[in-house]
Structure formats: C-alpha cells, structure tokens
Amino acid sequence: MRIGELSRRTGVPVPTVKYYVREGLLPAGELTSPNQARYGELHERRLRLIRALIDVGGLSVAAVRDVVAAVDDGSRSVHKVLGEATDPLVPRHPEGPDDEALAGARERVAALVAEQGWRVDAEHPSAVALAETLAALERAGHGAFAEVLGEYAAAADRVAEADFDHVGRRVELEDLVESVVVGTVLGDALLAALRRMAQVHRSSRLYDDTRD
Amino acid sequence: MRIGELSRRTGVPVPTVKYYVREGLLPAGELTSPNQARYGELHERRLRLIRALIDVGGLSVAAVRDVVAAVDDGSRSVHKVLGEATDPLVPRHPEGPDDEALAGARERVAALVAEQGWRVDAEHPSAVALAETLAALERAGHGAFAEVLGEYAAAADRVAEADFDHVGRRVELEDLVESVVVGTVLGDALLAALRRMAQVHRSSRLYDDTRD
The missing domain is CATH 1.10.1660.10 (Multidrug-efflux Transporter Regulator; Chain: A; Domain 2)
Structure with missing residues (x-):
C-alpha cells in the first residue's frame, strides 16, 4: 500500500x-x-x-x-x-526521604515477595513504588493500612493471571x-x-x- | 493546648x-x-x-x-x-465522544452491576469512569480486553472487603x-x-x- x-x-x-x-x-x-x-x-x-x-x-x-x-x-x-x-509505565511517586519508614517498607516488600514466591527483584521499579507507597502511609500515620497487603497481593495476582490469559x-x-x-x-x-x-x-x- | x-x-x-x-x-x-x-x-x-x-x-x-x-x-x-x-477522588478520564463505543460500554457496566449485585448507581462517578475506560479500550482496538472484567470485578470486590475490614x-x-x-x-x-x-x-x- x-x-x-x-x-x-x-x-x-x-x-x-x-x-x-x-x-x-x-x-x-x-x-x-x-x-x-x-x-x-x-x-x-x-x-x-x-x-x-x-x-x-x-x-x-x-x-x-x-x-x-x-x-x-x-x-x-x-x-x-x-x-x-x-517498566517506564510504573507510576512514579514523588520520592520521599530515605528514612526509617522507607527502610521498614523495603523489608515488608521483601517479605511479601518471599511469601508470594514472586520472581521480582527488590530494585524493580514496581517493588520500589510499592515500598514508597507503604512509607507514605506510615508517614501519614496510617501504617496500619499495610495489614491489607496480603489480600491486595492475592487480588493483584488474580488480576495478573487474567491479564496474561488474555494476552x-x-x-x-x-x-x-x-x-x-x-x-x-x-x-x-x-x-x-x-x-x-x-x-x-x-x-x-x-x-x-x-x-x- | x-x-x-x-x-x-x-x-x-x-x-x-x-x-x-x-x-x-x-x-x-x-x-x-x-x-x-x-x-x-x-x-x-x-x-x-x-x-x-x-x-x-x-x-x-x-x-x-x-x-x-x-x-x-x-x-x-x-x-x-x-x-x-x-466521590471527588475517582480518577477523571479525559471525556471521550458520546459514540457507539460509550453506549456499548455503559450497557456492559449496567450488566456487570447487575451480575455482581452491587448497589451502585449508573451515574455514580466510578461507574462513569469505568464506562469511559472501556470505551477507550474499544476505540484503541482492544475491546477484547473487557473479557477480563469479571475477574477484575472479583478482585476489586476482595480488595474493597479488605478495605472495609480495616476501616x-x-x-x-x-x-x-x-x-x-x-x-x-x-x-x-x-x-x-x-x-x-x-x-x-x-x-x-x-x-x-x-x-x-
């Protein structure tokens, strides 16, 4: 043509x-x-x-x-x-300070990855974005919200499965x-x-x- | 104080x-x-x-x-x-044209609400945002992605349950x-x-x- x-x-x-x-x-x-x-x-x-x-x-x-x-x-x-x-599509957070909240959040993310058996590097943009969001919750006085993390991860896994079934x-x-x-x-x-x-x-x- | x-x-x-x-x-x-x-x-x-x-x-x-x-x-x-x-927190989409894609998307949203038994008005900002996103998929030639909708809704329901358990x-x-x-x-x-x-x-x- x-x-x-x-x-x-x-x-x-x-x-x-x-x-x-x-x-x-x-x-x-x-x-x-x-x-x-x-x-x-x-x-x-x-x-x-x-x-x-x-x-x-x-x-x-x-x-x-x-x-x-x-x-x-x-x-x-x-x-x-x-x-x-x-990788460029991971929503970027305004980067917060490198404080205790972030250190705790990074540990939490590592533990979650291990629990889920996910093959995802701790430095992957998505893992960094998750840690930054958890740290923001902690700094806003809502660190307890992280209790939902397991349920959220299960839901996200289900969604990703549907995504890959489709594609x-x-x-x-x-x-x-x-x-x-x-x-x-x-x-x-x-x-x-x-x-x-x-x-x-x-x-x-x-x-x-x-x-x- | x-x-x-x-x-x-x-x-x-x-x-x-x-x-x-x-x-x-x-x-x-x-x-x-x-x-x-x-x-x-x-x-x-x-x-x-x-x-x-x-x-x-x-x-x-x-x-x-x-x-x-x-x-x-x-x-x-x-x-x-x-x-x-x-309600003001629902992410706003750039409003698309009022075309066939949107009409089809609105029907799909109404059917989903009925299936899920959700008590959500068709004019609620979240239902409108969902219809706009489905219409955008259709216009981009990816209408088939809407097949995941049932799985997504089930995952969203699970997340909302965790949200309300928490709050x-x-x-x-x-x-x-x-x-x-x-x-x-x-x-x-x-x-x-x-x-x-x-x-x-x-x-x-x-x-x-x-x-x-």
Missing part, C-alpha cells in the same frame, strides 16, 4: 508516519520509484504499537525507539522485551507488547474504578441508614 | 491553622483571654482529617469544607458522608473518613504496584528463556 493508505488504516497522519521513519521507529517502505514507497502489514502493525506506546502509555519517542529495538532484537527474551515496554492469545511479538502496554495502563484505570464501585456498594450495605 | 502545641502535634504551621479556622474548616478554639485560645483533641483530629483530604486526596479547600460540613451534620448517614469525601475498626466518624480517603488514594497506588509485580513474575515464568 502507499503511505496515504497506511495513514488511513492506522489514523496516523502522513507527516507523522514520515517522522517516525526518520526517527528510526518505523522501517522505511520499499522504494517502487524515486519518490514513492510501498508499505506492508509489518508497517501497519508497527505503527499501531507505536501509537499505543505513545497515546496510551505516554512514552517518549526515545523510549519507543528502545522498545522497538528490543522487539526487533531476536536475541532478547520476550520477558526482557515486555520489561523494556512496561497469551497474541501470536506476534508486536501484538503481544501492544496488548500488554494497553492492558497495563487502562487496566489500572479499570481496577481503580471497580474498586470504587465495590466500596460504594459495601459502604451502602454497612452505613446507609436511609436505604429501604 | 495552645495553638503552638496543636501545630507541633499535627505538623501544620500556625498560620495555616488560623487560615483553616477563618475558612470554616476548623472550629475556633475556646478563648481563655482576649488573644489566647485553647484547643483540644477535637481540633487535633479535625486537623489530621483536613490534611489527609488536602495532602493525600488532593481536595480543594472548598471541597474539604463540604466534607467537614457533612461530618458535622448528624442527620446524614455515614454512607453519604463517605460519598462526599471520596471498620475506626470508632470516630472523622477517623473513619480520614482512613477511607487515605486508603482509597494510596490503596490504588499499592494495587497498581502489586499488579505490576505479579505481572513481572508471570512474564518471567512464561517468557524468560534466559532464566535458570
């Missing part, structure tokens, strides 16, 4: 497609004449991945370049490629990476909304004296 | 305490002389609630005024007070509201980090060819 058709199919404007080619995110089309190129399904799939990373994941063009390089590097495991695509049906690496990025970002929003709905329901059951 | 002691105990600077009194968030202290007032435990508890709503929940001073008015209004059910405090130990209404606000906001961050950790673990098990 020509660049105009590629643009129509993916919803990405022609100048943006050209920019991605110049920036090395998208391979150039096959030249059919000195100023005309042909694009194929590979380009279409790659463009969808790029848009998911930028629009949904909020990644920078430089970060996208790293992800597509990882996708194209046949020597990297799928696990490594997924890490490259999703496991993807055959192409690019489709897999795209699905994981979209599912990671929008899945957090789904989960937060559902948690709020379940809370509203429980609050109504427990505390609504006015209901019939 | 004097205002200086109240400030030390809560970490809220004296001018900020005075500002909250002027704005009607905090009751004035009991005058012991023309320019000295005495504050009690009630003020300390109220100040902690105000700081949790502003620092953790990100509420405006006007929204905090509504919450404390609801706390002080003995005629309102605890359910209504919790709604007043937490149910609070006796004072202000402590309850404070706990719910802190737990709602930081709980989302905990859950997102744990989901990421569980995903890393599953990715490693499924896709890491390099592990021993």
